[in-house]
Amino acid sequence: MEELGLADVEAFLAVARARGFRGAAAQAGVSASALSAALRRLESRLGVRLLNRTTRSVTLTEAGQRLLERLGPLIGEIGSALDSINAYRDSPTGTLRLNVPSIVARHILPSIASRFLKTHPGITLDVITDDAFVDVLAAGCDAGIRYEERVERDMIALPIGPRVQRFVAAASPAYLAERGHPTRPQELVDHACIRHRFPSGVVAAWEFERRGKTVRLRPEGPLLASTVEMEVEAAVAGLGIIHTFEEFLRPHLASGALLPILDDWCQRFTGPLLYYPSRSHMPAPLRAFVDFIKGDT
Template sequence: MKREDLVDLNAFLVVAEEQSFTRAAAKLSTSQSSLSHTIRRLETRLGVRLLTRTTRNVAPTEAGERLLRTLRPALESIGGELASISELREKPAGTIRITASDHAVKTVLWPAIAKLLPQYPDVHIELSIDSSLTDIVAERFDAGVRLGEALAKDMVAVRIGPDLRMIVVGSPAYFRNNPVPRFPHDLAGHRCINLRMLSSGSLYAWELAKDGRDVRVRVEGQLAFNSVPMIVEAAAAGFGLGFVMADQAEQHLADGRLVQVLEDWCPAFAGYHLYYPSRRQPSAAFALLVDALRYRA
């Protein structure tokens, strides 16, 4: 059905209900002549007469009555659905789909969502845990979560977490048999545990920096994972050095199962941001979630 068909059918319905072109034109905020032209166009397209016109009133023909019986409930249903959709802008309700990494979900998203949902039973949230750089528009997500340095320019970005830090760690047992690295190039002499990137399929080059100097180091070792928690476990078991989020190694550092090295080469960087298309018209539910996630230092 073409868009003009809906316009013409709605015009016919109003004329039939008002039984007057004058009153119908006023209700539709159009001229009587324009409305008459619309009805004639519809009748021509359908090949039947829909209205009987007299000097005093307008009444539907048999074909017009038949069309009205179908048209009334259909347009009422459409109107009700449009009203329901409009309410979403005022009332927090509906489903929000977000793609994010496991780390972002555990540290930022879930703590905020767990507090929010009990207060708003009509809000539903679907979290897709995926570390790859998902195209949220193509995959029909409402939003995604990425580190601040990886955001596309055509996206609205809202900071939702503090600065993060990647650190180099190893076990005390490992360092009993291997020297402590002092500079990034020392890593060439160590067994290191690689991270396989889901987005590109390549091994992650360790990104270190000091005094404005950035260094990317390709490391080697017996192990590679696509899971940072497994890198932490393998490093704690003495299989080599790992490059992981500081908070993911926090407990092992506190327990003495891991120690940090190259600390002065591991600066903080911009943390997680919620991003979504700049053209998006946020619903009340989405606006509520953004406010709940917004990072306030």
């Protein structure tokens, strides 16, 4: 059999884990056509089909599933062995891939990333923004950042960024002048509310807390969107009440374009966590980032 190329094997792993060429290409930083060519070479050398491809989906054949199960740990060991050489460098090098939600990518990680990369110029930070909960290893990432309730229990978790955050409800002065100021969360069912849909399709309920009492409701309104920018713009335009991370609304609250409501009911929660699998041979870029975060607190 013709000698297999490691790059083609890695291409197979990337496509198999992402369940598609486009997602794998985005994560690997190569073109989808390059991955497709690598898969054709690999299948040709093995003499067996590894993936079933249609215009809508990519699925593993039985042979592909067996290869994925056997190769995943082996490639991980090879990567760990090669990365161990980093211990002999004055400064670690390599790529650190993080999977983070949009709130973290926009308002928490930028300043942290800038300080980290200035400290470690040999490291490339590859940030994938994803509001869905994912298996970071299956997605080809070294670590992820999520909130406490979304972190798997077998992961090591480390606080990163603010220790406490808030969800804030707000509306434009024009909307409140026309519709009035709600004084209790229950009154929101009689108001126009701007809601958010997550990538999974789930429309989150609104939660409010005060003195140990929690109110959870699902208001209705004129806009249901999956982008915060559209939701905030709608609120500023007077279409309704928005309920989201305080960081998304802070500039508009400061300018007076939005006014907070139900402030004494604002829900506070623990800030985000950096999480990663427990393993003895941690990649050098990840180890450097973990040490940086611990020293940055």
